[in-house]
Amino acid sequence: MARPEASIDHTVPELGRLASHLRSMRHAAGLRYADLADRSGYSAAALKRAASGKSLPIIGVAFSYAVACVAVTMDAEAGRLVPQLHEEAKNAVTQAKLDARKSTVVPKPQYARDLADLSGAMRDAWRRMGEPSSRGMERAGGGHLPRTTANVITHGRTVPRDFRQYVAFLMACGVAEDDPADWLPWMRAWFKIRGRPAWREVRSVSVTLPGTAQLAYWHLLVQESDDPEAAWSEVSDISQSIDGAPHRAGTGTGTGGGTTEWDAGPPPLVWESQTRRHRLIGQTARDRTAVREGRPQATKTRNRISAPHTVA
Structure with missing residues (x-):
């Protein structure tokens, strides 16, 4: 008996929604990841990662995953939803990375x-x-x-x-x-x-x-x-x-x-x-x-502008 699939990571909600949708398509088609790999041209590991919610799959993997499932279920509407969910997940992941880099220092x-x-x-x-x-x-x-x-x-x-x-x-x-x-x-x-x-x-x-x-x-x-x-x-x-x-x-x-x-x-x-x-x-x-006074700084500091001041 195969091990149960790990739960979806919803740290980034939009990425979790994409993973949930892909998994629901696979369950509806009744396909194993090995079957998806044969039909899509991508490895079973890559397809499993695409439906994990832990990382953003490239659009080719997500699209091929959906096409392989739609070929069995004939649910075209579910397939058309994948590009939209992928775009939302992509924007959310980009914003999450941006937020993670934000400094707490207030400019003065x-x-x-x-x-x-x-x-x-x-x-x-x-x-x-x-x-x-x-x-x-x-x-x-x-x-x-x-x-x-x-x-x-x-x-x-x-x-x-x-x-x-x-x-x-x-x-x-x-x-x-x-x-x-x-x-x-x-x-x-x-x-x-x-x-x-x-x-x-x-x-x-x-x-x-x-x-x-x-x-x-x-x-x-x-x-x-x-x-x-x-x-x-x-x-x-x-x-x-x-x-x-x-x-x-x-x-x-x-x-x-x-x-x-x-x-x-x-x-x-x-x-x-x-x-x-x-x-x-x-x-x-x-x-x-x-x-x-227009002289080079004596030490390397955070404020790296040194004379002469240049302008773009």
Whole structure:
């Protein structure tokens, strides 16, 4: 008498569902794994692994498994369900691997004092997202983050060449997807290190920003301006030119669907703590001084940007 088959691993539910479906097809066909191997061209061991739920089978194995069963049962509907279940399992396994790589370190851009610090904070955000691939970051960057640039940024060899690429990198790392206030420390860090943009640049950049980033960008330009009234007027003009029509009192719509309130006052964003403490793990004071003065770092540290700073 053959040993009973091991129970299905449901650690990844979608992978478990695929395995359960394959096993139910085999039971309905009344086939042994040796029979499946003869009919499919794959080994019995590979077919057994495909229905274990422990690992994702290649689509060829899963499809051949299903075809061999359908040839007996004539249940075409069950066979058509296999590619869908395999795709769902594939996406779930990819996400599970990503989650397993996620770091628990919270990025702290508010403490960044130079490009090396900012690079370290950006890489902390990348690790917290689970170290997504450069190809995936290119897709998430909306056309503003080439994969080669994403790769060198995540390896600490460069920083974004402009503000839009900076935002694209942070978007790819899942920063501030819903709350505009989450953008503020990142944008403050950029302004502190790179300087405030000219209004001509603000106008061109604003058109390309997603809703939450656009709202935070405008808010910060007004709130931290030496002349808030003049800045308010500039931002209002930019907002109206983007939307193509003047705002009615109290409301307005940004390009990304975010709501602005230029006539009613600044958007009600939550401001994070203005703590001035600075703590950078893994880089000595001598190394930070060397980076600022344009000299090579004395030691190999976590923040690997060294002068001269390169941009993509």
